[in-house]
Amino acid sequence: MTTTREAVGLPAIAFNLTKPGYLAHKGEIDDAIREVLETSWFVLGKNGDAFEHEFAGYLGMSHVLGCNSGYDALVLALRALGIGAGHEVLTVSHTAVATAVAISATGATPVFCDIDPVSFNIDPDTLEAHLTPRTRAIVPVHLYGQAADMGPIMAFARAHNLKVVEDCAQAHGARWQGQLVGTFGDIAAFSFYPTKNLGAYGDGGAVATNDDALAYHLSMLRNYGWQPGKRYISEIRGVNSRLDELQAAILRVKLRHLDGGNDARRRLASRYESHLSGLPGLILPSQSAGNHHVFHLYVVRLEARDDIATSLREAGIGTHVHYPQPIHRQPAYLDHGYGVGSLPETERACHDVLSLPMYPELPDADVARVARILRMLIEGRPTS
Numbered sequence: 001m002t003t004t005r006e007a008v009g010l011p012a013i014a015f016n017l018t019k020p021g022y023l024a025h026k027g028e029i030d031d032a033i034r035e036v037l038e039t040s041w042f043v044l045g046k047n048g049d050a051f052e053h054e055f056a057g058y059l060g061m062s063h064v065l066g067c068n069s070g071y072d073a074l075v076l077a078l079r080a081l082g083i084g085a086g087h088e089v090l091t092v093s094h095t096a097v098a099t100a101v102a103i104s105a106t107g108a109t110p111v112f113c114d115i116d117p118v119s120f121n122i123d124p125d126t127l128e129a130h131l132t133p134r135t136r137a138i139v140p141v142h143l144y145g146q147a148a149d150m151g152p153i154m155a156f157a158r159a160h161n162l163k164v165v166e167d168c169a170q171a172h173g174a175r176w177q178g179q180l181v182g183t184f185g186d187i188a189a190f191s192f193y194p195t196k197n198l199g200a201y202g203d204g205g206a207v208a209t210n211d212d213a214l215a216y217h218l219s220m221l222r223n224y225g226w227q228p229g230k231r232y233i234s235e236i237r238g239v240n241s242r243l244d245e246l247q248a249a250i251l252r253v254k255l256r257h258l259d260g261g262n263d264a265r266r267r268l269a270s271r272y273e274s275h276l277s278g279l280p281g282l283i284l285p286s287q288s289a290g291n292h293h294v295f296h297l298y299v300v301r302l303e304a305r306d307d308i309a310t311s312l313r314e315a316g317i318g319t320h321v322h323y324p325q326p327i328h329r330q331p332a333y334l335d336h337g338y339g340v341g342s343l344p345e346t347e348r349a350c351h352d353v354l355s356l357p358m359y360p361e362l363p364d365a366d367v368a369r370v371a372r373i374l375r376m377l378i379e380g381r382p383t384s
């Protein structure tokens, strides 16, 4: 389909691209891949060990264990903490569906709390109302690259003896009051899906913890219940969820560039802000005081969201909606009993959020163009 922009000779602006990140570090990545192929050791080897060690170092935590995806990381974390059938886990409905289906996969029930409308993260003031004798854990999600409000969340968890599994899939390197996300709860779950701030070239994930016994349990769970180094005897009923050597080797390179990529995202976010601030009816992302936002996504709010997204697409600009339908209103979760209007801030967000193009190598000129066209659309002026 030719867009208006292409018709007048302007290249389309993609919502997200992973190839520029590859090209920026091509030499290192190609070398890492070639080395794995030449060694021909593909699962649970020296790159996996080294990546786990290096990512643990980055986080300042004792243990990282690679696994197959962010979803698996959440399931493994909850299982290691003994969460299962008959338990309830407090989380949000405004997140990737992986958060909820991971809880469901353990046999536990996700209990959806409403969000804070400014940060889009779980509103700690809503936790109390959802507490029951079956509540065992909280899964706060650090959505869009911004930390959830971890102080009050951890205080609530301690007061009620709840486990905390942080969903860090969108927030590698984000901080709350100077402290890295993933370092607050019992276990942190990370995704290395290709478009995440730390992305592999396929599926990948990891769990992180400071607890030696949990780490040992997790290392058995991800590998058939085998003790590390002891094959063929299952001590527990584990699964197969490992990070392969090719992905680990790629992630070792990408980890070295994580902070640089996050800085680039933060700079692009401030470019958007300088181009777009003050427009009536447009709400820009806000960074809570003390938070280090890593802008996995740059999400604005606007009333005529669908019309504007359509006009942007016609102008050759890619956008997405994260997320168009709250989990509690999706068919798979209707039997959980949340009616329309039960989570008002969540439902409002689904109606008016729009994610603008964002990736570390996005050219400044593209940000300026996106902003200029968005401004014209909001002001009701023709864009061509």
Ligand SMILES: *Cc1c(COP(=O)(O)O)cnc(C)c1O
Pocket (backbone or CB within 6 Å): 068, 069, 070, 071, 072, 095, 096, 098, 099, 141, 167, 169, 170, 191, 192, 193, 203, 204, 205
């Ligand atoms: C991407 C994502 C996940 C799942 O990660 P996968 O690696 O795709 O399984 C979980 N939670 C959130 C918030 C995510 O964005």
